[in-house]
């Protein structure tokens with residue numbers, strides 16, 4: 001658990017972060033979003049003491065981090081940023097191994113860990129371990145950055161616009177990776193983005209900031225359905241908020257028992273699909289109900305347009 005208790009950061013007369021209090025529960029995927037310069041990165045960097053607060057306290061699992069040595073704290077917290085910051089003359093494997101090296105892990109354990117992480121990030125170890133950063137695409141380099149942040153198996157991962165510079169397709173695939181990794185590893189993730197769709201897709205908590213303060217701290221569903229003010233409503237966008245709401249609810253949440261018999265030629269939904277995808281499929285296939293299956297392909301129920309409409313705000 002990460003607790004920020006009336007944390008402020010001043011630069012001379014200007015206030016970057018203004019008496020911000022926030023609790024991030026263990027296992028949360030907490031996304032900071034807001035306008036440029038509202039204090040997102042500053043807040044994130046105070047958690048690993050790359051920036052020191054002017055006032056207030058930050059506690060991790062109840063321990064005030066002001067009493068910890070910053071370099072030891074940083075070895076316990078993964079950090080991934082947009083510019084990635086890989087060492088250009090080191091191989092991918094050596095870049096990933098930075099923190100385990102600092103922690104004095106045995107070479108064999110480091111090799112195994114690097115191999116495991118490359119596989120986790122869908123980079124073939126035989127192909128990528130010995131490459132230099134300049135030989136990677138932007139998306140591959142960003143995967144290496146995420147692997148490096150995870151290397152010493154930290155409980156906390158800080159990610160500052162890690163996918164900001166990527167094309168939409170690569171970005172979407174890395175977002176899917178992050179959701180998969182989070183479902184598998186249950187880290188506490190604090191993630192900064194400018195992109196509301198990315199925030200709604202990834203976060204289970206979304207913290208909207210403006211001028212160094214929290215404007216709203218809510219689940220994606222709450223944020224879309226009950227924006228705290230016009231600033232948040234505009235951030236979400238008035239025109240397509242129905243689709244935004246549908247994007248942050250899963251098919252599994254509205255699953256209905258299957259009627260018999262189900263036509264075998266229809267496409268099938270998965271429980272983890274969003275309602276947005278379900279609506280899109282129904283429109284495309286001109287049907288108002290689709291079967292829902294589990295990972296093994298077994299039909300576990302169905303979802304109708306009627307049910308979706310009943311649930312929409």
Ligand SMILES: Nc1ncnc2c1ncn2[C@@H]1O[C@H](COP(=O)(O)OP(=O)(O)OP(=O)(O)O)[C@@H](O)[C@H]1O
Pocket residue numbers: 011014015016017034035036037038039040041042043194
């Ligand atoms: N070293 C510094 N000296 C003076 N002011 C700073 C410094 N670092 C940040 N600031 C100011 O603090 C405010 C918050 O900056 P911060 O980088 O946290 O914003 P942000 O929300 O992450 O912005 P962006 O989305 O553009 O990255 C900004 O007004 C910025 O100009």
